[in-house]
Amino acid sequence: MYNASDLRKGLKIEIDGEPYVVTVFEFSKPGKGQALYRCKLKNMITGVIIDPTYRSGDSFKPADLSERRMQYLYNQDDEFWFMDVENYEQSALKEDQVGDAKNYLIDNLEVDILFFGDRPIGITLPNFVDLAVTKADPWAKGDSVTGDTKPITLETGYELRVPPFIEEGGKITVDTRTGEYVTRVKE
Amino acid sequence: MSHGSRNSAFEDETAAFSNRKPLLLLRARIVQSVREFFISRDYLEIETPQLIPAPAPEAHIESIPVGDRYLHASPELCMKRLLAKGFHRIFQIARCFREGERGDLHLPEFSLLEWYRTGIDYHDLMDECEALFLFLAQKLGRGTGLHCRGLDIDLNTPWERLSVETAFERFATIPLDQALLNNHFDPVIVNDIEPNLGIKTPTFLYDYPASLAALARLKPGSPSVAERFEIYVAGIELANGFSELNDPLEQRRRFKKELKQRVSLGRRVSPMPEKFLKDLSNMPETAGIALGLDRLVMIFGDARTIDEVVAFTPEEV
Numbered sequence: 001m002y003n004a005s006d007l008r009k010g011l012k013i014e015i016d017g018e019p020y021v022v023t024v025f026e027f028s029k030p031g032k033g034q035a036l037y038r039c040k041l042k043n044m045i046t047g048v049i050i051d052p053t054y055r056s057g058d059s060f061k062p063a064d065l066s067e068r069r070m071q072y073l074y075n076q077d078d079e080f081w082f083m084d085v086e087n088y089e090q091s092a093l094k095e096d097q098v099g100d101a102k103n104y105l106i107d108n109l110e111v112d113i114l115f116f117g118d119r120p121i122g123i124t125l126p127n128f129v130d131l132a133v134t135k136a137d138p139w140a141k142g143d144s145v146t147g148d149t150k151p152i153t154l155e156t157g158y159e160l161r162v163p164p165f166i167e168e169g170g171k172i173t174v175d176t177r178t179g180e181y182v183t184r185v186k187e
Numbered sequence: 188m189s190h191g192s193r194n195s196a197f198e199d200e201t202a203a204f205s206n207r208k209p210l211l212l213l214r215a216r217i218v219q220s221v222r223e224f225f226i227s228r229d230y231l232e233i234e235t236p237q238l239i240p241a242p243a244p245e246a247h248i249e250s251i252p253v254g255d256r257y258l259h260a261s262p263e264l265c266m267k268r269l270l271a272k273g274f275h276r277i278f279q280i281a282r283c284f285r286e287g288e289r290g291d292l293h294l295p296e297f298s299l300l301e302w303y304r305t306g307i308d309y310h311d312l313m314d315e316c317e318a319l320f321l322f323l324a325q326k327l328g329r330g331t332g333l334h335c336r337g338l339d340i341d342l343n344t345p346w347e348r349l350s351v352e353t354a355f356e357r358f359a360t361i362p363l364d365q366a367l368l369n370n371h372f373d374p375v376i377v378n379d380i381e382p383n384l385g386i387k388t389p390t391f392l393y394d395y396p397a398s399l400a401a402l403a404r405l406k407p408g409s410p411s412v413a414e415r416f417e418i419y420v421a422g423i424e425l426a427n428g429f430s431e432l433n434d435p436l437e438q439r440r441r442f443k444k445e446l447k448q449r450v451s452l453g454r455r456v457s458p459m460p461e462k463f464l465k466d467l468s469n470m471p472e473t474a475g476i477a478l479g480l481d482r483l484v485m486i487f488g489d490a491r492t493i494d495e496v497v498a499f500t501p502e503e504v
Contacts (some may be wrong), residue, residue, distance in 0.1 A: 005287055027290025030381065031417055031427055032399065033373035034247045035287065053374050056287075057452065 002060045004037045012044070012063040019044040019063035019116045024051075044114075045121050067112045067124070072105045080105065082113055082120075091120045103158035104129045104176050125176040130185050131155055136168040210496050213327070214484045218280065220326040221300060221480075224319055230276040230302060235265035237282065241460035245401055246448040249286035250457065251295075257457060258284035261477050263402065264463040266303055267431065271469035278302035280480060291492040292423065292482060295501060300483070303475035309414045309430040312474040313391050316418060316426065317344045320389065327487060335486045336421040338386060346388040351395050351412075358383050367396055384419035392417045401441050403429035418478070420486045428476030435467040 002013060011022045024040035037054040044063070070082035070091070078095040080102065091113065095102070101111075101123045109129065114122035135153035149161035154174070162181040166172060171185035222232065242250040242257045243264055250257040259265075262281045269277055283299045304312070320342050324331055331343050355363040359379045366372045384390040393416035397405055400413030414430035432438055442459060449456050484496040494500045 027288070027293055028377050029247070029288060029290075029293060030373050030376040030424065031395075032245060032247060032401070033376065036373055036377055038377070053378065055373075 004054045004058045013060040014063045070113045072109045139164040210488045224322045225278045230278045235262045241458040244442045244445040268466045271466040275305045298480035300478045305471045347390040390419045404432045426478035431473040433470040
């Protein structure tokens with residue numbers, strides 16, 4: 001169990017059977033009064049934010065969270081299916097839980113899936129993913145200056161801007177944290 | 188790690204510290220001006236021991252034990268004993284220690300400016316607080332105001348004086364009696380009331396419920412309130428002062444109540460401060476106050492957190 005004095009930004013606790021992460025934490029103590037711990041907590045499943053005030057003496061259950069290394073299999077309707085690389089168990093995340101990560105999900109990509117108990121609730125991608133360019137206008141030599149970019153489409157449907165020398169059929173590395181182009185992959 | 192990245196980390200640290208330097212200079216000037224103010228008013232600067240055998244029993248203040256003694260959470264008891272022994276105007280800038288207090292406005296080791304003066308009550312003491320702040324502003328070349336948290340705060344007298352009862356009527360989401368009954372007084376003060384205090388001028392929040400002032404005198408004629416006040420500037424609590432209780436029997440009764448509350452909260456219980464209680468009967472009518480020196484620097488320096496006004500935080504030592 002955690003006590004109120006253990007509260008800090010990033011701590012993950014369980015409230016009413018749901019996992020929450022502390023996003024804002026403020027210690028206050030009015031006059032000669034009791035210590036108060038004012039928090040903003042984000043529900044790790046729904047994203048809903050609550051702002052309770054706790055006191056010394058309050059205690060909390062740590063959220064039962066674990067990460068498993070899984071391989072992306074396929075998506076069907078609004079579900080994205082993954083397979084545990086150790087025990088081959090399959091689990092699915094809903095599209096809104098996957099969020100922008102779907103821009104980088106290619107077959108067999110290994111990711112970390114966050115579980116609350118035995119319920120999958122989130123995904124962490126590798127920082128860099130290599131993706132094939134499926135659509136790019138040819139580089140019109142001469143009419144570009146350094147720093148120019150052009151729009152392209154990747155195999156996942158993700159569209160972004162890259163330097164003009166990137167060609168259709170090639171591969172590029174994308175930073176999944178920023179969604180930006182990093183480099184051209186040499187085959 | 189490469190040599191280059193180690194160097195840049197060091198440079199970042201130096202840069203962060205150079206931002207703190209102006210606030211440490213301000214701190215030194217404030218301390219010097221505080222001394223000047225009190226000496227010019229015939230106060231005597233004194234020092235009392237930091238290690239004491241029996242801290243004032245208070246429900247929500249954690250003294251830190253060291254061997255068979257405690258680091259003082261404030262110099263209050265020793266200073267009052269000096270008043271009982273014939274001193275009339277005394278002040279002290281004391282390092283104080285309170286376990287578990289850490290936040291944007293709290294350090295477990297901090298500095299209190301405490302002063303006591305016989306023959307006055309808490310309203311006279313409020314007047315003296317106004318004079319101190321105006322003196323400091325003038326010494327720091329700030330004229331008669333200060334800029335803090337986006338507010339221009341006028342230090343000219345009179346400052347706003349707001350009773351706790353009126354503050355509840357004006358700002359609170361639940362009535363005062365209900366808040367006391369349900370143990371919601373502190374959260375209401377922090378969430379509803381404090382953000383509205385010390386906006387145009389500093390605010391004196393005064394006349395606290397009697398149950399919330401272990402060392403203050405009850406108001407003659409209205410014993411449900413204690414003659415206690417707090418100073419707020421830009422929503423920040425700066426000081427706690429009162430007309431001092433000097434009835435040793437009543438004081439012992441209140442200490443017992445605080446100790447009982449500590450037992451029920453499962454907190455450490457320290458011995459009764461017997462020498463203080465013995466001297467208390469000789470203490471004349473007095474008003475006294477503890478002002479957070481670190482926070483005083485914060486409001487004159489418009490610092491966001493208390494970390495910015497100390498040389499090292501506990502995490503940096």
